[in-house]
Amino acid sequence: MNIKIYNKNFDLTEPFQQYVQEKFDALDKYQENIISCSLDIKRDPHHHKGEIFAAEVHMLLPNKQEIRVAETHQDARAVIDMLQDKVSRAILKQKSKNDGRLRKNIKILQALKFWDKK
Numbered sequence: 001m002n003i004k005i006y007n008k009n010f011d012l013t014e015p016f017q018q019y020v021q022e023k024f025d026a027l028d029k030y031q032e033n034i035i036s037c038s039l040d041i042k043r044d045p046h047h048h049k050g051e052i053f054a055a056e057v058h059m060l061l062p063n064k065q066e067i068r069v070a071e072t073h074q075d076a077r078a079v080i081d082m083l084q085d086k087v088s089r090a091i092l093k094q095k096s097k098n099d100g101r102l103r104k105n106i107k108i109l110q111a112l113k114f115w116d117k118k
Contacts, residue, residue: 008042030091035060
């Protein structure tokens with residue numbers, strides 16, 4: 001999966017990029033054909049309790065379905081871990097919603113008279 005990473009007030013190093021890529025590549029087991037994924041990560045230097053990292057993911061799935069998840073934490077890697085968990089749950093929720101709609105439509109079609117075989 002190709003991830004676009006946008007950073008603000010944050011030094012984006014090569015090991016951190018690899019870490020992000022590794023974490024979000026693991027999402028392919030839930031949804032194979034993810035169209036696009038972008039990650040916005042920023043550091044708030046003016047926060048009273050030290051540095052706070054905020055990250056937001058915008059993911060576009062097939063059938064024009066979009067997932068947006070945001071998270072904040074004091075550690076940049078912890079933010080990525082929490083985002084991965086939230087995005088995986090959102091993908092599974094969207095997938096089960098689509099399966100439910102499909103099953104409902106199949107039952108409606110099977111209830112029609114011309115589908116009955118005698």
